[in-house]
Amino acid sequence: MKRLYRFYLDCGPMGDLEGLFITTKEVLNKALGQTIYLYDVLGKHSELEVTISSDTLTLMSEDQDKIEWLQQINGGFETISGLNPLEYIEEE
Numbered sequence: 001m002k003r004l005y006r007f008y009l010d011c012g013p014m015g016d017l018e019g020l021f022i023t024t025k026e027v028l029n030k031a032l033g034q035t036i037y038l039y040d041v042l043g044k045h046s047e048l049e050v051t052i053s054s055d056t057l058t059l060m061s062e063d064q065d066k067i068e069w070l071q072q073i074n075g076g077f078e079t080i081s082g083l084n085p086l087e088y089i090e091e092e
Helices: 025-031 064-073
Strands: 002-010 016-024 035-039 047-051 057-061 079-082
Touching: 002 025, 002 064, 016 025, 016 064
Parallel strands: none
Antiparallel strands: 002 016, 002 057, 016 079, 035 047
């Protein structure tokens, strides 16, 4: 079952990072605790090391009809807007 999540990270004076994305609970559970590296996301020479956690994620919806509609109007992509932290996980 797919879910809609919001990613939010307050980076202090540098700014904020936000994203809205679709994934399953199983995929998200595997991602929790992993560290991602973000380069130049808040301007030149901005490097961030972020641990994916429940502090940075909010479950927005489990309504399958709405999630399917969002994904359809977005060309089938799971990232609806902004930054999807799951896209930055490095495969081992």
